[in-house]
Amino acid sequence: MTRTTVLIKNLTRNRLRTTLTVLAIALPMFVFTMARTMVEQVHEMLAESDLKLRVAVHQKLSFTSPLPQRIREEIEGLAPEGYITAVCRTSWFGGRIEGKPAAFASMAVDRDTFAKVYAEFEITPAENERFQEERRAAMVSPELAKSQNWKVGDRVTLTGSLPPNPKMEFVIVAIPPKMSRQWFYFAMDYYDETLRKLTGSPAGVNNFWVKCSSPEARQWALTAIDKHFASSENETRTELESTFFAQFMKSGGDWVGLTWNVGRLIVLVAVAVAFNTMSMSFRERTREIAVLRTLGFSAGKIVRMVLSEGVLLGLIGGLIAVGPIYALTHLTEFSIPRMGTMQIPNQTAAIALAVACLCGLLAALVPALMAGRLKVATALRKVV
Amino acid sequence: MALPFRYNVLSLAARPTSTITSTLLIAIVIGTFAYLQAVTDSAFSTMAATGDPNTILVLSQAADSESVSRLGKDELNKLEMTPGVVRNGSGPIISPEVVAISSGYTKDDDNVTVNAAVRGVDYDAACAVRHGRVRILAGRPFQPGTYEVMVGASTQRLFRGHDIGDEIQLGTRGVRPFKVVGVFTTDGTSADSEIWAYSETIRDVYGRGSYSSARMLVPDEQAGRTAIDFINGPEVALSAKTEREYYTTLSTNQTVTQVLSVIMIIIMGTAAAFAVANTMYAAVAGRVREIGMLRAVGFGRVNILTSFVLEGLLLALTGGVLGCALSLLCDGMQRNMLPRTFTTVSYGLAITPKIIGTSLIVAVAIGLVGSIMPAWRAARMSVTTALREA
16 A cells, blocks of 8 residues: 555545535635735736836826826927827716716727827727727727627717716727726817817816836836926826826725735635644544554654645645636636636646645644654553 | 533533634634624715715716816805705805815825815814814814815824824915814714815815805705705706715725625635534544433433534634624724725724624524534434444
């Protein structure tokens, strides 16, 4: 009989207990995996957004206080030759469908530079052309189009959630597959024209997204733009895209961080479950271990045996926790509401498995040491 | 005759390792659950507490929050005629207010800015429509017509450089320094996360020709209905709600945590129930002869079943109580939320009796689910086999 066989025999001795234990390890490890994936996704999103070399320029105190549109030309004129690829202005519209209370993420953007500044949406030249030609053109993300049952060519009417709450008609000209989340973009000039008609004043701009050509150019943008507008009546703050998005997470109570904290905490549950099982089975096997010792198994061997049993328990639990969801997210388009498509990263899967094994190891530590220090004579005499 | 409860207590004490492990495990699960509940519930109750059922909040039509509402002087004048509202000598008690946004760095993080609501008010009117809930904690109220502000207690706690004597920057066209002269509290409502200054000064530095909202007092619900109907009607054509209704609808986002905490408790509760089952199965297996003996001296199957279930419940409930005790550690902890207004509201976590109650019920459920099968196995045993077992 090899050691592996002994290990498996021991685990299958009380199948019910092993099953319950493995599942009780798998459940918290599943939460751990999901939480870690969410954190990874957010970090990746922030890191990726910095790779896009975009900075946000907005009013010094808050992006909610709009700046005049002409700032775009000033920024463009300010930059040394070749530093800025394009500048896209955005104005929050917060459109609502008649009769539905929830506003969704809709924004007016510059027609001419939108595709260039948001290169990651991979808007095709044909789509972009339609966006230029149709005055009321709108581009929507596939997720939003699906939830509202919209197709290219549909006309939709939305009411803005900022005063004077204009009611505007749009024509959907493209649903670019790479456009993320629930976004709805339309042309700034159309918005501006509508507002001028209604109130006589132009549309204000929340953010000027400046696409830089290199990291050096971005470094320049981060300081030079604010310096230029300092002590003018339109003072600005320029920040990295990741910093801009981080504020929403921070002030929103940081749900991702909360989930991650809970995810880490409940690893303790896995440890406790495994410890409970290991100490119970050790106690039941005290005499058996004493017999093994009398047969000449060294203390070290016994310790290793108990430890491997714990690790194996953890590993099986980990595999059950990670395996199915890993396969599911890698073989199909798996998406959860509000988080978008999700895929368990290889690294996260590996970490979760390692943590599960570690749980098993930790849980087996005390029983293993007790087994190693067993006084053979007393143990043999002991009645369980 | 039922088995004495003492028997269960002693049985648990006889297997200390397994009992303590299971108890701690349940404590972690229940403690986390209580914490998650507090995160959701306290956010909601902060918003609900902010809203007074006897205060009417008037916004422009189609505005869903104060931050996007605009009320002109003419519209405010129309409100003078509102029936049912509390009046003094010169007309209804009314507080026109203007809401803008400021931002600043938090005390613990140097890179990320957080938004705060700036409220421009007439101090006396604002206090009057808030039923005297505004209390000055330190310093004094701002003087009308000066660049002075008072900050809410949560704002002072969250933001760097918002203490008395500090200068903060407000405004859009040309940012201006304002001096912090006082700290106030409204007893845990969302106004504690605001910055208050004189309304005309705020309108000036934020370039606002209009106000955001108006608040009026009503003596009771009946009068409130009348006033709301009048304001929503064709004569005034604005949008009125009770303040409570307004703030309750503002606290979005909470469904996320609610769903989150339910999923968590199902997953973790199941894991805990499995652990209880393991412990109880081991307890049954270790006591086979004892059970045979008990049956032989006349205890029925139901007695055995009840006894083991009770033992599981006792285990789970001990863990539950410990978990609730642990969760009390996070009572009063501060968290932030972001209602639809884009401005941060801080709130303190409160472990309420309701949360303790729900948590203990969940603990009982874990104990019940975990012990019913082992108890059933114990009860089913035949006397002779059990007694013969080594």
